Amino acid sequence: MNNIQFLNPIDGDMLHARDGVTTADGLEIDIQVSAPSSHYLTINGIGTSYKQGVFSGKVRLNQYANTITVHDCTTAETKSIQVYWLPNFASHYRLSIDDNIWFLRDIYQQKDNYQSLFDNPYLGFLKQVHTTYGTKIHLNLFYQTEGFNLSQFPDRFKAEWQANADWLRLSFHAWGEFPDRPYQQAGYEQVKHDCAIVKEQILRFAGEAVMGPVTTLHWGEATVEGSRALRDAGYIGQLGYFNVDDELPPVSYYLNVEQRRHMKKRFVWHDNQEDITFIRSSIVIDKTELPDIVPFLDNYANQPSGLPPFVDLLVHEQYFYPFYEAYQPDFRDRILTAVKWATDKGYTPAFLGEALFN
Numbered sequence: 001m002n003n004i005q006f007l008n009p010i011d012g013d014m015l016h017a018r019d020g021v022t023t024a025d026g027l028e029i030d031i032q033v034s035a036p037s038s039h040y041l042t043i044n045g046i047g048t049s050y051k052q053g054v055f056s057g058k059v060r061l062n063q064y065a066n067t068i069t070v071h072d073c074t075t076a077e078t079k080s081i082q083v084y085w086l087p088n089f090a091s092h093y094r095l096s097i098d099d100n101i102w103f104l105r106d107i108y109q110q111k112d113n114y115q116s117l118f119d120n121p122y123l124g125f126l127k128q129v130h131t132t133y134g135t136k137i138h139l140n141l142f143y144q145t146e147g148f149n150l151s152q153f154p155d156r157f158k159a160e161w162q163a164n165a166d167w168l169r170l171s172f173h174a175w176g177e178f179p180d181r182p183y184q185q186a187g188y189e190q191v192k193h194d195c196a197i198v199k200e201q202i203l204r205f206a207g208e209a210v211m212g213p214v215t216t217l218h219w220g221e222a223t224v225e226g227s228r229a230l231r232d233a234g235y236i237g238q239l240g241y242f243n244v245d246d247e248l249p250p251v252s253y254y255l256n257v258e259q260r261r262h263m264k265k266r267f268v269w270h271d272n273q274e275d276i277t278f279i280r281s282s283i284v285i286d287k288t289e290l291p292d293i294v295p296f297l298d299n300y301a302n303q304p305s306g307l308p309p310f311v312d313l314l315v316h317e318q319y320f321y322p323f324y325e326a327y328q329p330d331f332r333d334r335i336l337t338a339v340k341w342a343t344d345k346g347y348t349p350a351f352l353g354e355a356l357f358n
Helices: 102-109 121-133 158-163 188-205 224-232 257-266 290-302 331-344 352-357
Strands: 005-008 021-023 026-034 041-043 049-051 054-061 065-072 078-085 092-100 137-142 168-174 237-240 268-271 276-280 310-316
Touching (some): 054 078, 137 188, 168 188, 257 276, 276 352
Parallel strands (some): 137 168
Antiparallel strands (some): 041 065, 049 054, 268 276
């Protein structure tokens, strides 16, 4: 007997202001369920209405985790899902940057010349973005690159990291840039090992205030064991692209095709079985030409999903540098254009940890 099927929301959905009506005591949402038309259903004890093959009713979410239970009075079948209310999620944005290591190497090499972290041109530019727009910026770090690893980075800037922790975050990304997709087949222990060492170094030279519950794994590919290792390290929020039905790399951790389609539409979803929250990035800035950034972001309004509830603006560090083979001279302009778009659309700065888990 399995007559009841949740249509919207589904198990693990994370609901926000755009999904219902915000009231003084929670978020009122519509529930849609399919079941045989001759049956009588209740949702959380309240009777439903039936129209064109769908039973519907209203539920008020008033805490972070909420159970929705459908009872088929005709057959005595009961089915429940757990969904989440995110009062701080919609209408915020952040800038997230992957593959970070070269700015740290530069500060290490120039440690006798730099009096501040922001004497480094890359960090100096990011601080300008923050000063202009209030942007909150999240940097995902490699452990090593040619001629440098995080254990060499001095701790004398620790107070400055702390002083800027209200807008600047650091997290684990990977051991290094190569090989590509390093964790696609990796087990729990490898991800745990690499993550622990990077987190230990961040704690040493920058302190706990710059750390949070969200990261983006390099290439966004992991086994379920790899994602569990990230979760157990404190990264309950894991960001990716969740590409599906196209020729692009999935960048979707262990999620299957159906789950990726759901992520593409929803932008956020919690795997209740694994206790991991997935978040979809809105744009990869370095993969989008400068004149195309605004049209690309505007085009979300023409899609069934609409504009993203939370806009994650993603870019990669290396395109900042003239010595990099794929250097983008308009790197700064691309970032400023994307941040200005979010600001003009009414999005305000927030870290994902603040938007998801507070």
